[in-house]
Structure formats: C-alpha cells, structure tokens
Amino acid sequence: MEKKITIADIARMANVAKSTVSRYLNGGSVSEKTRRKIDTIVSDYNYQPNALAQNLKLKINHTVGVIVPRLDSTAQVEMLRGLDAVNDEDTFLIVNTYQSVARELAAIEKLRNQHVSGLIILTANITDDIRDALKAFDVPVVIQGQDESDFHRVLMNDRQAGEIVGQYAMSLTPKKVLLLTIPEQQDWSIGHERFTGIYHALADYDVTTIHTKFNIDEARNDALRVMSENTFDLVIGATDRMTIGALQAGIATHQSAKYIGFGKSDLSTTVTPHLTSFEYDFYETGKLMYNLLKNVRENNPSEKQRLVFDGQLVERESTQNFY
Numbered sequence: 001m002e003k004k005i006t007i008a009d010i011a012r013m014a015n016v017a018k019s020t021v022s023r024y025l026n027g028g029s030v031s032e033k034t035r036r037k038i039d040t041i042v043s044d045y046n047y048q049p050n051a052l053a054q055n056l057k058l059k060i061n062h063t064v065g066v067i068v069p070r071l072d073s074t075a076q077v078e079m080l081r082g083l084d085a086v087n088d089e090d091t092f093l094i095v096n097t098y099q100s101v102a103r104e105l106a107a108i109e110k111l112r113n114q115h116v117s118g119l120i121i122l123t124a125n126i127t128d129d130i131r132d133a134l135k136a137f138d139v140p141v142v143i144q145g146q147d148e149s150d151f152h153r154v155l156m157n158d159r160q161a162g163e164i165v166g167q168y169a170m171s172l173t174p175k176k177v178l179l180l181t182i183p184e185q186q187d188w189s190i191g192h193e194r195f196t197g198i199y200h201a202l203a204d205y206d207v208t209t210i211h212t213k214f215n216i217d218e219a220r221n222d223a224l225r226v227m228s229e230n231t232f233d234l235v236i237g238a239t240d241r242m243t244i245g246a247l248q249a250g251i252a253t254h255q256s257a258k259y260i261g262f263g264k265s266d267l268s269t270t271v272t273p274h275l276t277s278f279e280y281d282f283y284e285t286g287k288l289m290y291n292l293l294k295n296v297r298e299n300n301p302s303e304k305q306r307l308v309f310d311g312q313l314v315e316r317e318s319t320q321n322f323y
Contacts, residue, residue, distance in 0.1 A: 005045045014038050064293065065111030066094045067104060067121040073214070074265035075282045076122060079144065082286020083120065090117075101127055108133045118293045120144070124187040140296040142289055145189055152296050152305045154289050158193035161278045164313050165236065165260060166201025172258055172319060174234035177202055178226060179209045180219055180246055181238040190238050194262065198236060208232070212242060219245025227253040236260045240268050240277055247271060247318070259318040264311075273317030280311040 007025070011018045014037045024030045024038050041047070066083065068076050083092065093111060097103035104123070108130070111119060118140045123130070126148055134141050134151065143153040169177070179198065184191035199207075208230065212222040219237065223246040235250065235257050237243030243261035250257050261268065264279035292305055 005041075005047055010038060010041050010045075010047065013041050061115055061117040062090045063114065063116045064090045064092055065107075065114065065116040065119045066092050067107050067111070067119070067123070068094065068096055069099045069104075069122060069124060070214070071096050074267070075263060075280070078264070078282035079122060079286035079289065082283040082288075083290045084286075085283070086287045086290050099124065101130065105129055105133055108137065112137055118142070118297050120289055120293055124190075125185065140293055140300075142293045142296065144285070144289055145187075147189070147306075149304060149306075152292060154285060154292060154307045154309065156189065156280050156285070157308050157310045158189045159196060161262065161280075161311055162194045162197030163201070164197070165262075165278050166198040168313055168315075168319075169198065169234060169236065169260065170201050172234055174202075174205060174232075174258075176230065176232045176234075177205055177207045178223070178230075178232040178235045178246065178257075179207060179237075180212050180223060180235070180242045181209060182214070183211055190262075194238060212245075214239060214241060216241050216245040216248070219243075220248045221245075223249035224252065227255060231255055232257045234258050234260075237262070239263050240265055240275060243275060243277075244271050247275070258320075268314075268316070273320075276314065276316045276319040278311055278313050280309060285309050 007018050007021045011021045014021070014034065016034055020030060020034060021038060024035060030038070066080070068080070070076060080094065093114065093116065095107040095111065097107055108119070116139060119137055120142050121134070122144045123146055126134075126143075126146055131148070131150065141151050143151045145155065147153065147155055179195065181195055182191045208226060210222055210226055212219045219242040227249050232255060235243065235246045237246055237260070240261035240263035243259050244267060247259050250259070259275060261275050261277040263277055264282060268275040268277045288307055288309065292307060295301070296305065
C-alpha cells in the first residue's frame with residue numbers, strides 16, 4: 001500500500017516551512033505562488049488532512065459520538081444510514097455496546113474524553129448510572145427509543161402501534177394467541193409500551209406470553225418449547241426477527257397460525273409467507289435524530305425537545321389465508 005504523505009513531506013516538496021503548509025491547510029495567509037505549488041502537491045498525492053487534529057487546532061469540533069446497542073439490527077443500521085444521509089460536516093465515532101450496560105457506560109466516558117461536539121445514543125432502558133453519566137456530558141445529547149424527559153429525544157409511537165396491532169388482531173378473531181416479547185425492564189418502549197395496547201385489546205382472549213431475545217434462533221427455540229405442547233392460531237412478536245423465529249417453530253410443529261411482527265426490514269418480504277408487520281421508517285428516523293442534534297447544538301433550546309415518529313401496519317400473506 002502506498003504510504004500517505006505528511007505535512008513534512010509537502011513542505012519538503014514545496015520547499016517551504018511546515019508552518020507554511022499548516023497555514024495553507026487551515027485557510028491562513030499564503031502567497032499565491034506558494035499556494036499554487038502546494039495545491040499541485042495536495043492534488044497529485046490526494047492528501048487528506050486529519051480532520052480531528054484540524055478541529056482541535058481551530059477549537060472547532062465536528063465529531064459526533066454515536067452509541068448503538070447492536071449492529072445486527074436492520075433498524076439500527078437504517079438509522080445510521082439516515083444520520084449519514086443528512087450529515088454534511090460531522091465525523092461520526094460509532095461505538096457498539098453489544099447491549100451491555102457496562103460497555104455503554106464505558107463508551108459514554110470514552111466519547112466524553114474525546115471532546116465530541118454531541119452525542120446520539122440508541123438505547124434500551126436507561127439505568128441510573130447511565131442517566132447520571134449522560135447528565136454529566138457537557139454537550140448536546142439526543143436519545144432514540146426511550147421517553148427520558150431529562151434529554152432531547154426521538155421516539156417511536158409504540159403505544160399507538162400496539163393499539164393498532166391489537167385492534168387488527170381482534171379482527172382476525174383468534175382463539176389462542178402467542179405473544180413473544182422481552183422483559184419491560186430490558187426495554188420499556190418495546191416490552192411495555194408496544195404491548196399495552198395488545199394486552200388491552202386481547203384481554204378477553206386466551207393469550208400466552210413468553211419472553212425471548214431479539215435474534216431469530218433464540219426466538220425459534222423459545223417458541224418451539226411452547227408450540228410443541230400447544231396450538232396457536234395467532235402469533236405476535238415484538239420484532240420481525242422474533243416473529244420469524246416463531247414462524248419457523250410453527251412450521252416445524254405443523255401449526256396454521258397467522259403471524260404479526262414489528263419493524264421494517266427485507267426479512268419481512270424474504271420469508272414465506274411474507275410477514276404482516278407494523279413498520280417504522282428507521283431511515284427517516286435517523287435523519288430526524290441528526291437534524292435534532294444539529295438544531296440543539298446550534299440553538300441551545302431552553303426546553304428539552306421531544307419528537308415522536310408514527311408508523312403503519314402493512315398487511316401481507318402471514319395474516320391472510322396462505323395455508
């Protein structure tokens with residue numbers, strides 16, 4: 001691999017001092033003759049200055065920390081794409097915490113020491129330790145996913161989503177329903193808000209609830225244990241991945257259930273039958289998060305901003321007469 005040139009290399013080739021090259025790179029005063037020489041060298045060697053170092057010298061920091069709980073989630077990846085789509089000046093430092101509170105706390109401290117100009121955090125439940133760490137952050141903080149009144153935040157309208165799915169579930173007139181979710185202590189928005197409307201709508205129905213994980217394999221195994229001894233005609237999962245795991249378990253146990261998930265991913269139209277799902281536009285959510293951070297950073301509003309993103313139910317084969 002070709003070695004990248006340095007400021008010292010440019011200075012030697014242009015026969016000028018390193019301080020002259022530094023002034024050139026930082027927009028300072030340089031003679032026209034010298035500027036043309038350095039322009040040619042920078043162009044010929046495709047020199048890329050260290051943006052972080054430049055920002056520190058200029059006392060301007062265009063680095064934003066982004067903390068994500070997992071990178072195997074379509075929702076997380078789409079939100080990151082949305083962030084980047086509307087970003088025209090910042091560099092993102094992305095830290096994956098693997099759904100670990102300890103890693104999340106360490107990431108917050110690490111980014112704080114990096115003197116980032118803002119922090120975007122995609123999080124599950126916020127513990128007291130995480131809340132305190134974020135409050136100690138002396139730059140704008142935007143949270144996605146949890147309705148924490150101490151912070152600027154972007155939320156999915158999970159309560160409304162659950163109500164819509166609950167009413168739709170009733171229209172399917174099920175006899176025995178299986179719900180796959182996660183403990184509300186793990187993620188309040190998904191485990192509690194998303195299912196409140198479903199529980200209310202199905203209060204008079206025969207409902208079995210199991211707690212599982214966000215990945216397909218564990219959801220399939222957990223669903224298999226229940227489906228091996230029971231027959232269900234409707235299955236609702238907290239995410240598309242959970243529901244697809246349950247769908248695989250249903251096929252393995254020869255069940256003719258209908259299936260509903262939550263999310264928006266290629267998975268819902270890759271499986272057979274295609275999955276009915278309550279969908280959010282995570283890409284647009286990412287755009288909203290970055291624009292909120294930028295607004296807070298530039299305008300410092302006195303009130304904490306709370307933005308709520310709605311979704312829609314998309315009906316597909318899994319709740320129709322596919323079998």
